[in-house]
Structure formats: C-alpha cells, structure tokens
Amino acid sequence: MSRGIVYVLCIVFFAGCKGEQNVALDATQVYKSKGVEIPMYDFNSFEPLLTMDDGKTRVINFWATWCKPCVAELPYFELINSRYPDDQVEVILVSLDLPKQVESKLIPFVKRQQIESKVILLDDPDANSWIPKVNKTWSGSIPATIIYKGNTVNFYERSFTYNELEKELKKVL
Amino acid sequence: MKTLKILVGIAFVIAISAFAIDKVSGSSTTGGYSIGDVATDFELKNIDNAMVSLAGYTDAKGFIVIFTCNHCPYSVAYEDRIIALDKEFKTKGYPVIAINPNNPKAYPDDSFENMKIRANEKGFTFPYLFDDGQKIYPQYGATKTPHVYILEKTNQGNLVRYIGAIDNNYKDADAANEKYVENAVNALLKGEKVPVETTKAIGCSIKA
Numbered sequence: 001m002s003r004g005i006v007y008v009l010c011i012v013f014f015a016g017c018k019g020e021q022n023v024a025l026d027a028t029q030v031y032k033s034k035g036v037e038i039p040m041y042d043f044n045s046f047e048p049l050l051t052m053d054d055g056k057t058r059v060i061n062f063w064a065t066w067c068k069p070c071v072a073e074l075p076y077f078e079l080i081n082s083r084y085p086d087d088q089v090e091v092i093l094v095s096l097d098l099p100k101q102v103e104s105k106l107i108p109f110v111k112r113q114q115i116e117s118k119v120i121l122l123d124d125p126d127a128n129s130w131i132p133k134v135n136k137t138w139s140g141s142i143p144a145t146i147i148y149k150g151n152t153v154n155f156y157e158r159s160f161t162y163n164e165l166e167k168e169l170k171k172v173l
Numbered sequence: 174m175k176t177l178k179i180l181v182g183i184a185f186v187i188a189i190s191a192f193a194i195d196k197v198s199g200s201s202t203t204g205g206y207s208i209g210d211v212a213t214d215f216e217l218k219n220i221d222n223a224m225v226s227l228a229g230y231t232d233a234k235g236f237i238v239i240f241t242c243n244h245c246p247y248s249v250a251y252e253d254r255i256i257a258l259d260k261e262f263k264t265k266g267y268p269v270i271a272i273n274p275n276n277p278k279a280y281p282d283d284s285f286e287n288m289k290i291r292a293n294e295k296g297f298t299f300p301y302l303f304d305d306g307q308k309i310y311p312q313y314g315a316t317k318t319p320h321v322y323i324l325e326k327t328n329q330g331n332l333v334r335y336i337g338a339i340d341n342n343y344k345d346a347d348a349a350n351e352k353y354v355e356n357a358v359n360a361l362l363k364g365e366k367v368p369v370e371t372t373k374a375i376g377c378s379i380k381a
Contacts (some may be wrong), residue, residue, distance in 0.1 A: 056180035065244050069280065069378055096375055098246055098344065125342040131373040139351075141378040 040121040043130035057149040076162040090118040205314010209247030211330040217302035235325040240315040244282035245377035269299040274310035279380035307381040317376025337372030
C-alpha cells in the first residue's frame with residue numbers, strides 16, 4: 001500500500017515539475033500602469049495557450065469590462081485561482097476590451113478589483129477568422145470559457161456560478 | 174484487495190456518469206434562423222413612438238436587420254458604419270432596421286429614453302426599434318450586439334440570406350477588407366448568391 005503512495009507522490013512530483021515549464025508567448029505590446037502589467041496578443045501569438053500539454057489544467061475566460069455578466073462571474077474565477085495550486089490550475093482572464101480603453105478602463109478595473117489571476121488582452125479585429133479556432137461552436141458572445149488539460153477540452157458559451165464552474169473544472173482535473 | 178476492487182468499481186461508475194453528463198450538456202440547442210429560413214415580421218416601437226413592421230415597407234426588396242444597442246462598445250464602434258449602410262442601400266431597396274434587444278433592467282443605458290437620446294446624438298437615419306419584452310431577438314437567434322440578419326423579400330416571405338458581422342474589423346472601418354454586409358446586399362441586388370453567408374464576431378451578450 002505504501003508503495004502505491006510513493007507512486008502517486010512521484011506522479012504528482014513529476015507533474016509538478018512539468019508544470020513549471022513556461023511557454024513564452026510573444027506579446028505585441030505590454031501595457032504598464034499603476035503597478036498593473038497587461039500583455040497584448042494577436043490571435044497567432046495567443047493560440048499556443050489553447051493547446052499547452054504540460055499537465056496543468058487551464059481555465060481560460062473571455063471577458064471584457066463592458067460585459068456585465070462577465071464581470072459578475074469574475075469573482076468565481078478568482079476564487080478558483082486562489083483555491084487551487086498554481087502548478088495544478090492556471091486561470092487566465094482574456095480581456096477583449098478595445099486597446100484604446102486599456103488604460104482608461106481595463107487597468108483601473110484590474111487594480112480596483114485587485115485581480116490576482118493572469119489578465120491578458122487579445123486584440124485581433126478579424127474575429128471571424130479566429131473565433132472558430134477557439135471553438136467551432138462559439139458564436140462570439142461573451143462570457144465564454146475553455147477548461148482544458150492535454151487533449152480534454154471543454155468549451156462553454158455561458159455564465160457560471162462558483163459551484164457550476166468548480167464542477168466543470170473537476171471534470172477535467 | 175477487496176477495497177481495491179470496490180474503488181475501481183466506484184471510479185468506473187464515476188467515469189461513466191461523468192461521460193453521461195457530458196453527453197447531455199453537449200447537446201445544447203441553438204435556436205434561431207439558418208440561411209434560407211423565413212424570418213418573422215414584427216411590430217415594434219420606434220424612437221419616434223410609431224410602430225414599425227417589415228410589411229409596412231411595400232417598396233423594399235429586402236432588409237438589413239441589425240440587433241444593436243447603446244451600451245456595447247462594439248455596437249458603438251459600428252454606429253457610423255450602420256448609418257453609411259442605410260444611406261447607401263435604403264434607396265436601393267435594402268433599408269437598415271435596427272433593433273435594441275436588451276432589457277433595460279439589465280442595461281439601463283439601453284432604455285427606450287436612452288435609445289432616443291443616442292439616435293439623436295448620432296443622427297440615425299434608420300428606425301431604431303425597441304424589442305419590448307425581448308420577444309423578437311430569440312426567434313431570430315441573435316446572441317449578441319451587433320448581430321446582422323439580411324432578409325430578401327420573396328413570395329414565400331422574408332428569407333434569411335446572411336447572418337453575422339458587418340465587416341472584418343470592428344476597430345477600424347478603413348482597415349476592414351471584407352465588407353460582409355455590403356457584399357451580401359450587392360450580390361442580392363444583382364440576383365446573385367451571397368458570397369459569404371455567415372460570419373462570427375465578438376459582441377455583447379444580449380441580456381433579457
């Protein structure tokens with residue numbers, strides 16, 4: 001029995017090590033203001049984030065400050081981010097705010113709400129070309145969320161409560 | 174050993190049930206129109222308090238129906254382009270009919286009074302209708318603003334010929350090199366097939 005525990009520990013340990021792997025995406029620009037840093041990506045530089053296979057579960061939420069239902073569910077993503085260890089679950093909040101509103105709206109929002117999850121900006125105006133690459137069923141409305149680990153990918157074009165979100169996360173963990 | 178068997182059994186049941194739940198939640202029904210469907214007419218209140226319906230446009234060859242609103246930055250980014258579409262195509266038989274599908278309780282910016290104010294500020298040349306009770310947008314299947322439906326008037330009714338975005342660059346009209354709506358209406362006016370019938374765009378979720 002104790003040998004089994006050792007095996008499990010080994011798996012956790014190695015999975016943990018793999019989780020340290022950091023894939024650097026090429027930001028087209030990095031907004032820095034008021035102690036908040038937000039990198040901006042076009043879809044090509046953002047896309048690798050949707051298929052990273054390093055044993056970590058990623059919760060990727062598409063949102064914007066002007067989207068009320070998105071803002072309403074952000075605390076639940078924050079709670080997931082704080083409750084699960086970084087090497088197990090990574091929450092990434094992908095803002096679709098317009099670049100000209102990053103300094104006036106997005107950064108003040110992130111600072112005011114003290115958002116701890118990683119916030120990045122996706123700026124690629126040719127949405128018709130990239131929306132289907134995120135998920136074939138996505139109409140383009142937000143909030144939308146992807147929860148994935150390795151080849152297990154679940155996509156949701158809907159809002160979540162905390163319990164609903166955690167339940168979906170546990171399916172993939 | 175026995176406990177191991179039980180554990181494996183439990184794991185198996187969980188795996189099966191998780192799969193079953195996946196199956197159920199995966200089969201979401203997306204209502205609304207597809208290309209070629211007959212679109213419903215409506216009678217909605219315009220910002221001038223008059224009731225507007227498609228049947229009232231006896232000379233029209235079709236319609237550019239756009240679900241849009243005040244509060245959404247993507248809608249606002251397209252306002253000037255919507256005015257330009259109306260100016261170009263109204264005289265050719267394809268007027269713009271804008272409909273605000275949002276419930277003002279969810280978005281006070283989208284109240285009927287605020288619709289009047291915004292239309293006045295921007296000088297809308299087209300009707301800007303209020304989907305009172307949020308009954309029309311679900312029939313069309315609009316999920317966000319702006320969301321365009323181009324209808325062609327035929328003997329069978331108003332047939333849906335295009336669903337999607339106005340063009341391929343919400344930020345910059347000059348940088349848009351695929352003008353989906355313009356191309357679709359021009360094709361219809363020539364009696365040709367619409368080149369791109371559906372497109373996707375980021376937009377603000379409609380809130381009932």
